[in-house]
Amino acid sequence: MTDQNTNIDAGWKFDHSYASLPELFYSKINPNPVPAPDLVILNTSLAASLGLKTEALKSERGVAVFAGNEMPAGALPLAQAYAGHQFAYFTMLGDGRALLIGEHLTPAGERVDIQLKGSGRTPYSRGGDGKASLGPMLREYMISEAMHGLGIPTTRSLAVVTTGQSIYREMELPGAILTRVAASHIRVGTFQYAAQQGSVEDLRALADYTWNRHYAEADPGDNRYLALLKEVIKRQGELIAKWQLAGFIHGVMNTDNMTLSGETIDYGPCAFMDAYNPATVFSSIDREGRYAYGNQPNIAAWNLARLAEALLPLLHEEEEKAVELAEDAIQGFIDVFYSHWLNGMRAKLGLFHPEPEDEGLIKTLLDLMTEHHADYTNTFKALTFGKLEDVAMSGRDDFRQWHGHWQERLGRQTKSAEDAHQLMRASNPAVIPRNHRVEAALEAAVERGDLSVLEKLLTVLRNPYAHTVEQDEYAAPAEPTTYPYRTFCGT
Numbered sequence: 001m002t003d004q005n006t007n008i009d010a011g012w013k014f015d016h017s018y019a020s021l022p023e024l025f026y027s028k029i030n031p032n033p034v035p036a037p038d039l040v041i042l043n044t045s046l047a048a049s050l051g052l053k054t055e056a057l058k059s060e061r062g063v064a065v066f067a068g069n070e071m072p073a074g075a076l077p078l079a080q081a082y083a084g085h086q087f088a089y090f091t092m093l094g095d096g097r098a099l100l101i102g103e104h105l106t107p108a109g110e111r112v113d114i115q116l117k118g119s120g121r122t123p124y125s126r127g128g129d130g131k132a133s134l135g136p137m138l139r140e141y142m143i144s145e146a147m148h149g150l151g152i153p154t155t156r157s158l159a160v161v162t163t164g165q166s167i168y169r170e171m172e173l174p175g176a177i178l179t180r181v182a183a184s185h186i187r188v189g190t191f192q193y194a195a196q197q198g199s200v201e202d203l204r205a206l207a208d209y210t211w212n213r214h215y216a217e218a219d220p221g222d223n224r225y226l227a228l229l230k231e232v233i234k235r236q237g238e239l240i241a242k243w244q245l246a247g248f249i250h251g252v253m254n255t256d257n258m259t260l261s262g263e264t265i266d267y268g269p270c271a272f273m274d275a276y277n278p279a280t281v282f283s284s285i286d287r288e289g290r291y292a293y294g295n296q297p298n299i300a301a302w303n304l305a306r307l308a309e310a311l312l313p314l315l316h317e318e319e320e321k322a323v324e325l326a327e328d329a330i331q332g333f334i335d336v337f338y339s340h341w342l343n344g345m346r347a348k349l350g351l352f353h354p355e356p357e358d359e360g361l362i363k364t365l366l367d368l369m370t371e372h373h374a375d376y377t378n379t380f381k382a383l384t385f386g387k388l389e390d391v392a393m394s395g396r397d398d399f400r401q402w403h404g405h406w407q408e409r410l411g412r413q414t415k416s417a418e419d420a421h422q423l424m425r426a427s428n429p430a431v432i433p434r435n436h437r438v439e440a441a442l443e444a445a446v447e448r449g450d451l452s453v454l455e456k457l458l459t460v461l462r463n464p465y466a467h468t469v470e471q472d473e474y475a476a477p478a479e480p481t482t483y484p485y486r487t488f489c490g491t
């Protein structure tokens with residue numbers, strides 16, 4: 001399967017450091033060949049930043065790599081083992097429908113995982129067919145690229161191909177494979193798996209690998225494993241703050257969907273909130289609202305506590321002391337999250353430096369938005385451009401009073417009004433991937449083979465802080481319907 005020419009043509013530079021870990025952590029396995037690969041979409045700007053050549057990637061042999069029919073030189077396909085708490089229940093998992101084909105070394109000297117998602121059965125497939133369908137893979141492609149545009153750390157999407165095979169869910173669907181690019185695919189669940197299935201030495205090997213891959217620049221102090229936990233807490237605190245500030249709801253924050261790198265992963269049932277309400281849930285499988293918007297920081301802390309638990313044997317030789325260190329570190333999460341969130345909210349309101357009254361100012365605005373079902377993104381956008389008539393509660397006295405306080409607060413800054421406006425422009429997106437727009441793009445692509453709607457949507461989403469006239473068309477929320485929007489953990 002190895003083909004030297006593909007390697008030379010497209011610019012793949014594969015390495016496979018993950019295979020240096022004990023074999024407990026993966027299964028070497030070749031992708032299942034598919035009958036008729038066809039390129040649906042290629043992320044040319046991402047390809048360029050990876051040092052890959054677009055024309056070669058689009059060629060028959062390039063597409064064969066995205067389909068798993070050919071492996072570039074140096075690739076070493078493997079399915080990664082992991083476990084996870086899914087809706088609080090612990091399960092053994094692993095790449096049941098994905099393969100890491102190797103780590104690509106970019107011209108900037110970075111090491112990124114190249115993973116095929118939907119590439120067939122693996123030893124971890126349990127009862128599943130190992131496959132994915134076109135709609136959900138294009139959805140992941142779109143939302144991950146929108147997240148990147150918003151400046152939120154995320155796995156990226158390089159390409160989607162159809163396989164020429166149908167897959168069967170409630171109906172027959174076109175099979176597809178997404179090529180995902182990630183800083184790594186090491187998950188909290190990978191550590192849970194190591195703690196459950198491996199020896200302390202296996203766990204140590206994983207922790208050392210993770211440190212070297214993601215935190216080599218950080219200070220290990222005198223306890224490198226405690227430092228690892230604290231660094232992950234910092235990155236996740238910053239990440240979850242960014243989700244909250246953008247109104248992003250992940251939908252399925254299981255421990256297997258939380259990365260050690262601090263990137264967002266798994267775009268199954270996620271969505272962006274329209275009207276502000278902390279209780280918003282989109283996922284049809286989240287009946288109890290465990291992963292509601294307002295719960296995300298607490299769930300992240302819960303997941304990180306599972307990471308800390310898995311790391312206990314490395315934190316200290318005395319268990320009691322290890323637990324103390326872990327608890328102490330986890331306590332720090334909410335503070336890290338909150339300070340990033342508060343600074344982000346200040347920026348959304350054009351405030352450069354902290355003042356004690358800021359928390360009250362922000363809370364009052366969010367309470368008004370909840371009470372009046374104000375659109376989250378568009379309210380901040382209206383405030384940015386001084387278009388108060390676009391704010392749902394603009395006629396209300398309590399909003400006018402709030403607005404007066406905010407203006408006074410802005411007036412006390414040494415920075416100019418123009419500086420504040422620029423800060424707000426850069427902190428408040430003109431567009432988010434609205435559910436109805438995403439659905440329309442997917443329908444055109446999947447039902448009619450028309451990619452133009454999706455391409456146009458991606459163009460505006462890639463630059464959400466540009467505030468161009470053409471973005472206005474994409475800013476409106478859907479017309480209210482009787483049924484709340486629900487996402488399905490589509491495959």
Ligand SMILES: Nc1ncnc2c1ncn2[C@@H]1O[C@H](COP(=O)(O)OP(=O)(O)OP(=O)(O)O)[C@@H](O)[C@H]1O
Nearest residue numbers: 093094095096097125128129130131266267268491
């Ligand atoms: N069709 C399938 N066949 C086999 N395994 C599957 C299938 N769909 C999902 N899985 C496995 O079930 C688990 C949970 O699935 P989930 O939808 O959260 O993940 P995913 O979207 O496949 O992967 P990722 O988290 O890598 O984005 C994962 O271990 C996944 O590999």
